[in-house]
Amino acid sequence: MESGYKVFWTDHALTELSNTFSYLEENFSNTEIRKLAFEIERTISLISQNPNLFPLSKYIGLRKANILSFNSMYYKVANNEIAIISFFSNRQSLPKF
Numbered sequence: 666m667e668s669g670y671k672v673f674w675t676d677h678a679l680t681e682l683s684n685t686f687s688y689l690e691e692n693f694s695n696t697e698i699r700k701l702a703f704e705i706e707r708t709i710s711l712i713s714q715n716p717n718l719f720p721l722s723k724y725i726g727l728r729k730a731n732i733l734s735f736n737s738m739y740y741k742v743a744n745n746e747i748a749i750i751s752f753f754s755n756r757q758s759l760p761k762f
Contacts, residue, residue: 672747
């Protein structure tokens with residue numbers, strides 16, 4: 666990845682990401698899993714280069730990046746770092762932070 670903001674995942678976001686991939690492994694093909702993984706990496710690269718690219722969410726201080734149609738990534742920017750707070754399935758009720 667080109668130089669940009671440092672991006673890290675919170676434990677909460679990593680748990681949600683793991684749950685999402687577990688669900689996909691049980692219900693979808695490797696094609697869908699690879700497509701999601703590619704889109705996550707692409708989005709993180711974009712965020713790293715331009716943290717304000719995605720709109721502010723209704724959660725104060727967080728931005729929301731939609732990943733394909735079914736997932737959203739909530740993140741915050743502070744001190745030249747980007748923390749991914751949540752990797753949320755849009756098929757669920759709204760996340761609680």
